[in-house]
Amino acid sequence: MEDQSYPDHPDRFDYWSQLLCRTGLTGRCYWEVEWRGEVNVSVSYRGIRRKGYSDDCWFGYNDQSWSLRCSDKGYSVCHNNTETRITSSSTSSSSSSSSSSGRVAVYVDCPAGSLSFYRVSSDTLIHLHTFSTTFTEPLYPGFGFWFRSSGSSVSLCPL
Template identity: 60%
Template sequence: MNLLSDGLNSSHCKLEILRLSGCMITVEGCSSLASALRSNSSHLKELDLTYNHPGESGVKLLSARREDPLCLLSKLGLEHRGENRIRAGLKKYSCDFTLDPNTVNRELTLSYGNRKVECVKSHSYPDHPERFDYWPQVLCRESLTGRCYWEAERSGRVYIAVTYKSIGRKGVSEDCGFGLNEKSWILFCSDDSYSVCHNNNKTELSGRPSSKRVGVYVDCPAGSLSFYSVSDDQTLTHLHTFSTTFTEPFCAGFSVWNGSVCLK
């Protein structure tokens, strides 16, 4: 970061846009960047530091520089910051989700603070317009925005889904089933195989599952949804990527035909 800041200080540097999203930058790096922005030779107008860990002092340093009338910086991105952003790989984009009891089908039961769903019949859930009344499915409460990564541990036959929140809830129609319509994408997992499906177009994936943990990464701006197998030593093995344009609010979801899924 010191070398980069030295370059920004150079009178020969005409750089106006610098994107360092997800580059594990901490307060020390922010201090170097703030120093470079004090230079009269800096032409920087846009600085993207999203998905980093600047700390409150780093935020204050850079925000103060932007307020300086002599500084050309007009756009400063510091969203989605935090200590977890300095983790390696996709885990820097880790998100915490909870399952929504207003959506869970009555053939399923939630536990562990609404982080686990299993195929155990329950009639305790009241009527709700957002509840799936036929398909054994449940949605997460939280919407997906920016870049998100999460993991789930499963047993039995389950679908790991990403779906628009506008997906149907009532009846046996394919408009309500994960992977069977334009509104949802799924990875099907069993002890014997993986497959993916969107809009009822199914693709079998090669290889037998060697792990019961799945990682999911969504890059909303890039329009990509990727599934990974996660080994015991946390190694990620790519399974499949969907490329699309996300046009509605969407979230994670699960369908459990037997067994269970637990958010990690």
């Protein structure tokens, strides 16, 4: 794969392989994502820093974003530079405990200050983690792709 030339844009992350959705969320929202490789499924305030190499720009490693990291090593969550590995039986899949793909769900209730991540297995939701906080502005779904994991991808699932 070769690099493609494109004009700079203030909304683009210039170092990290990440994207932030255009539409902000203020109520209650639920979505599911199929993932492969090593990815972050995140929500963020629009004001997350986007230029440079620092942790301030990487989903979960600042006070602007919350993230679920998905990989063949399992799941972890991160917010404000605090990463927590999820080590319960909820991370094991029925076919393999070290799968490099899967399906996760996100439920955010902005008025209640709740953000929950789930693993989806045979149409069953298995709770992974819930962040409880006060959201002070709209949230934007985001996705990050780790450099060392070529072929990483995410797809929004029809519900």
